[in-house]
Amino acid sequence: MENWDDMRVFLAVARAESLSGAAPVLKMDPATLGRRVARLERAMGATLFVKSPQGYALTDLGERMRDRAAEAEAHLSLAFDEGQGASAALTGQIRIGAPDGAANFLLPQVCAAIQADNPDLEVQVLALPRVVNLSRREADMAVTVSPPAAGRLTVQKITDYHLHLATRADAPPVGSREDLRSRPVVGYIPDMIFDKELDYLGALGADGVQLASNSVAVQLQMLRQTGVGFVHDFVLPFAPELCRVLTDEISLRRSFYLVRHTSDRQSDRLTRFAGALMRGMQAEVARLEQMARLTGSPVI
Template sequence: MSDDFNWNDLRAFLAVARTGRLTAAAARLGADHTTVARRIAALEAALGARLFDRSPQGYALTAHGEALLPHAEKIESLTLRAAGQVGEADQALTGAVRIGAPEGFGSYFLAPLMVKLAERHPQLEIQLVAIPGVVSLSKREADIAVTLSPPREGRLVSRKLTDYGLGLYAAPVYLDARPPILTRAAMAGHRFVGYIGDLLYAPELDYMQAPDVDIHVALQSSNLIAQLQAALAGAGLCVLPDFIARREAGLRRVLPHDVGLERSLWLVVHADLKALARIRAVMSIIVEAVRADRSSFLSPATPASPRARAGPQP
């Protein structure tokens, strides 16, 4: 191995390995793609091995690249821990912090919170990834994640943010055109808006199971915000988080004492990042904001044994 082997080349290697493309890796590193390509070439020359197979579809790790990956990740972890233990705590809060979250919580709770983050820590660059999917902290797709369940593997640290309630909602334009829904049995035959079953990214979202009612999810979307907008337009009945639905004047809750469920939100960070000052600062504001607004996450009416049932039968 030559003396030109360095950490910046390894950072480029990790970024390309995780994204599969030079342009995406360059964006993640804040560099241009030619610089990333040059660093990959330098690393391959230093190691005397080809690390990627190049194709129009992107960059795929070779056997040598696969062998290098865990060692590069260990070096990355050591570097991050050193930064947290030696220098980061006493430095100004600067740099980028990327937060990954479900699209509902990200759009309705975290997006407004970015004002407070910007005012309290003006030197931070906050990146919010609010998507109907899961970001990987192990692959460094985000620095902090809000998830629907605690992680079961990896060097990840989690804490419960809050429980939250969900209920059945619909727009007056839909409800007023039909007979009143006074019992659970009356839900049968109604049009429901919900998730696409085979595109669910978390089991916690599979709540359209009602053993005593024949439910037909006629309108389906992989995106909660799309479901919300469809419900507001009068498309049908929709199970929505209370902290979102109660902000919408154009929705009414249906069977509040008979239909409801409870889920949880977890705050997760990679063990190598938890000591960094900028990460601690952002996590602290998220926890503080959730605690201050705790009542908005609680169901206005909680059915008996909410965790024992799912969806319209939660």
């Protein structure tokens, strides 16, 4: 391998599993990345990726190399942090993995505020319908709805949040559970629920869902058309045409956690960012949930 820049290209393609996915991260075009990967493989004398129309999948050697490269990247990040004073503005790139409810409706405004205070900071939000793999350095930190049970990870609770049933405000009134029987249920695709905390059907007592998606944003668009389903209270201000129903009878409470790799505790830069992120999310959840109690209030 000729230089660290080759390793940076390799890691980006490995994480994105495609040239087109890695291109925006590196600010390079896919054709250039393809040439760089081919050059790296020639220099290594080995195949690192299996190329197909579906993308770039790592070979066994590529997987071993990715893990070592991710460790080297983490140590380089720590070395970079040593060069920054504790009072200096945050710089460089920080990537956060998050479920799409938080990624769509909380993190944009929270991260924008942090970046405004740190103009040389680049914040990336990775929204995935699964748990982000920090061990493979898919992200620097992750927001989750359950604390991980294994791995060399540190976990901090960010805040509680609430969910209630919601439907269109102009739909026939819902006064009891019986009134729900004739409404299609909107929710997650059952076999794609990646965390038990996202399985809400038991609380509703429904046998299944009639309109389903693995995306909170898509579920919200479905509810804008018809049906009834659980919606985060912090999402409701973004959809003033929806209203909460049966709030005294059916209510869910869940929590967000911030998960980091244990070795990153030495990084002052990441620790300072994590603190700002947690404070921002706590304030934003409280603000939006307060608005949700005022049915039909627009986001301001």
